[in-house]
Amino acid sequence: MVYFKKAVEQFVLWLICVFFFIAILFLPYTTKYEVGQGGQFESATYEYKVDRHIANIKGFFAYVKENKGLGESHPGQLYSEKIMSKAWKSLLLIVPALILAFIFGVLKGIFDFQMQKRRLNFLGNGTTWLFISMPDLFFIIITQIGLMYLYEKGLFFHVALFGSDKLETYVVCILFLMIYPVFYLANITNVSLREQEGNDYIRTAISKGTSGMKILFIHILKNSLPKILAHANTITLYVLSNLFIVEKLTDFKGAANGLFQAVFSGTSFNIGLDIGVDGVSAFGYTIFFTLIILVSNLVAQIFRSIVIPASQELDHE
Amino acid sequence: MNKSLTIGLLILSLLLVISFTAPYLPFVDSSLKEQVMRQKEGGGYELPPFAPSKEYPLGSDANGVDLLSKVLLGTKETLLTILAIALIRYVFAIPLALASFYSRFFHKILIVWNRLFSFMPPIFFIILIVGTPFIVFSDNRFLWFMMVLALLEVGRVADIFYQGMQDIKKKPYVEAGIVAGSSALTMMRNYYWPPLRPFLIVQFFSDLGRILFLIGQLGIVEIFFSVEFVSQLGGAYKAMNTSNIWPTYYANITKHIWSDPWLPITGTVAIGITIFAFSLTSNGLQQYFDRKYKRAQ
Numbered sequence: 001m002v003y004f005k006k007a008v009e010q011f012v013l014w015l016i017c018v019f020f021f022i023a024i025l026f027l028p029y030t031t032k033y034e035v036g037q038g039g040q041f042e043s044a045t046y047e048y049k050v051d052r053h054i055a056n057i058k059g060f061f062a063y064v065k066e067n068k069g070l071g072e073s074h075p076g077q078l079y080s081e082k083i084m085s086k087a088w089k090s091l092l093l094i095v096p097a098l099i100l101a102f103i104f105g106v107l108k109g110i111f112d113f114q115m116q117k118r119r120l121n122f123l124g125n126g127t128t129w130l131f132i133s134m135p136d137l138f139f140i141i142i143t144q145i146g147l148m149y150l151y152e153k154g155l156f157f158h159v160a161l162f163g164s165d166k167l168e169t170y171v172v173c174i175l176f177l178m179i180y181p182v183f184y185l186a187n188i189t190n191v192s193l194r195e196q197e198g199n200d201y202i203r204t205a206i207s208k209g210t211s212g213m214k215i216l217f218i219h220i221l222k223n224s225l226p227k228i229l230a231h232a233n234t235i236t237l238y239v240l241s242n243l244f245i246v247e248k249l250t251d252f253k254g255a256a257n258g259l260f261q262a263v264f265s266g267t268s269f270n271i272g273l274d275i276g277v278d279g280v281s282a283f284g285y286t287i288f289f290t291l292i293i294l295v296s297n298l299v300a301q302i303f304r305s306i307v308i309p310a311s312q313e314l315d316h317e
Numbered sequence: 318m319n320k321s322l323t324i325g326l327l328i329l330s331l332l333l334v335i336s337f338t339a340p341y342l343p344f345v346d347s348s349l350k351e352q353v354m355r356q357k358e359g360g361g362y363e364l365p366p367f368a369p370s371k372e373y374p375l376g377s378d379a380n381g382v383d384l385l386s387k388v389l390l391g392t393k394e395t396l397l398t399i400l401a402i403a404l405i406r407y408v409f410a411i412p413l414a415l416a417s418f419y420s421r422f423f424h425k426i427l428i429v430w431n432r433l434f435s436f437m438p439p440i441f442f443i444i445l446i447v448g449t450p451f452i453v454f455s456d457n458r459f460l461w462f463m464m465v466l467a468l469l470e471v472g473r474v475a476d477i478f479y480q481g482m483q484d485i486k487k488k489p490y491v492e493a494g495i496v497a498g499s500s501a502l503t504m505m506r507n508y509y510w511p512p513l514r515p516f517l518i519v520q521f522f523s524d525l526g527r528i529l530f531l532i533g534q535l536g537i538v539e540i541f542f543s544v545e546f547v548s549q550l551g552g553a554y555k556a557m558n559t560s561n562i563w564p565t566y567y568a569n570i571t572k573h574i575w576s577d578p579w580l581p582i583t584g585t586v587a588i589g590i591t592i593f594a595f596s597l598t599s600n601g602l603q604q605y606f607d608r609k610y611k612r613a614q
Binding site: 013134241282 | 570
């Protein structure tokens with residue numbers, strides 16, 4: 001029951017959030033331009049009117065109702081098809097990146113945990129610390145430039161870094177997206193494993209002759225997982241934000257790229273024309289991005305409910 | 318020996334020194350002179366951006382401005398901008414945390430704020446809101462921009478402090494204070510504030526790093542702080558960046574990364590080192606306070 005209530009709560013939040021975005025997307029775009037003698041741009045002023053805003057939003061819903069969907073962008077080309085194809089490409093990056101980040105993050109955390117008492121500690125905690133402290137932007141750009149340089153010198157085989165057609169670019173993008181989440185989770189895992197260290201249940205397990213690996217993976221990890229899963233939302237938000245950067249840097253034509261094209265009216269305009277966003281496309285991408293967050297929140301909750309008995313759920317909040 | 322703190326503070330003080338002395342350094346061209354064309358050694362002309370050479374140690378930007386001078390002169394602007402954003406954020410977050418500690422109504426606001434923003438990737442939200450004409454054509458675009466960046470994470474920061482205060486509340490010495498009949502103000506000043514202060518300082522430095530990272534990301538997607546509308550071919554006007562802060566070196570990065578990589582490399586190294594310094598300082602301070610207070614316990 002607790003989980004059902006939480007799921008409903010997530011869903012309601014999602015609805016509110018989507019509506020909030022719609023309100024931003026359909027702000028009235030009436031702009032007054034002031035033009036100099038030669039017709040050159042001098043300045044522009046913007047007036048906000050509530051009734052225009054409401055009319056815009058109502059108009060959008062009427063449009064959706066009339067078209068039974070998002071309608072056509074050009075004759076014969078459905079908005080929904082275009083959005084779906086771009087969203088699918090991005091989904092192929094996001095989902096593997098998230099899953100792999102969780103797996104490798106937890107493994108790296110366990111590795112760090114085991115290395116901390118050895119002499120090669122810098123390989124464990126040292127690398128994690130470095131990758132958390134430096135922005136991943138740095139590593140991404142240096143890798144791109146480095147790979148191009150190496151290829152030019154003939155020291156490395158050619159890797160397609162740009163575009164969204166080849167398998168290589170998908171792999172490269174997934175790796176770029178994973179950098180920070182892996183090390184972030186490694187740190188969280190390491191900290192929560194250390195908290196469990198020395199608990200009575202571990203001593204009991206050792207005294208019964210359970211092997212070290214079994215204790216680590218079955219006993220300790222199970223108790224640490226709720227703490228690790230609590231960061232699922234942070235990680236998802238991070239990956240989605242980073243998707244905009246990675247798609248831009250690799251010229252990947254995915255959903256982030258699509259959203260850009262739909263809303264990036266803010267950087268150029270023509271005098272006399274109201275600048276406007278492609279609200280219909282932007283709406284589609286908004287749904288896509290917020291749905292991913294909703295699903296990731298729900299999945300994290302399902303996993304948590306598997307690991308924690310319902311009676312303990314309240315303690316972890 | 319607290320290595321993180323020492324190195325972090327060293328880099329930060331170096332950055333501070335640079336930001337104040339940069340205009341007076343002998344190899345810095347403080348006028349940021351543009352050079353549209355220059356003669357090549359073997360004859361012929363070349364157009365900027367120029368590759369790194371004796372004249373331009375780090376190369377030049379697309380207008381032929383010496384990049385080294387630009388980076389050093391931009392230090393002050395960059396640091397001031399992120400500091401201002403962090404200050405605005407804390408001016409809103411701390412009162413909100415305090416208010417929600419004492420009043421349920423404000424706590425509800427905090428929860429809604431936090432949850433709502435946990436459904437929006439920060440960049441996504443900024444792209445939507447910064448593109449609205451309200452902000453695009455505002456005379457105070459710079460201020461609006463800072464406000465949006467600051468408010469974006471007010472909920473997160475306020476929640477951290479709220480949780481911190483809740484943890485302190487459970488400590489036995491707070492109960493002792495209540496039993497001794499301290500007023501709410503005394504409780505705040507003498508019981509809550511002392512353990513909160515180190516917490517606040519550590520968090521503040523880590524936030525400075527986060528903000529720089531975020532505006533770095535925004536630079537890549539070509540959203541800049543202050544802009545000027547420049548006429549384009551075909552009669553359209555495009556917003557061009559006019560400020561000097563580091564993320565602007567990412568403008569047109571997809572083109573530059575091929576032909577003139579020194580531009581993005583310079584920006585990345587400058588931003589990377591600074592974020593690194595902030596997170597070192599934040600970690601170092603955390604260690605310092607841990608040792609200082611936990612030993613006493």
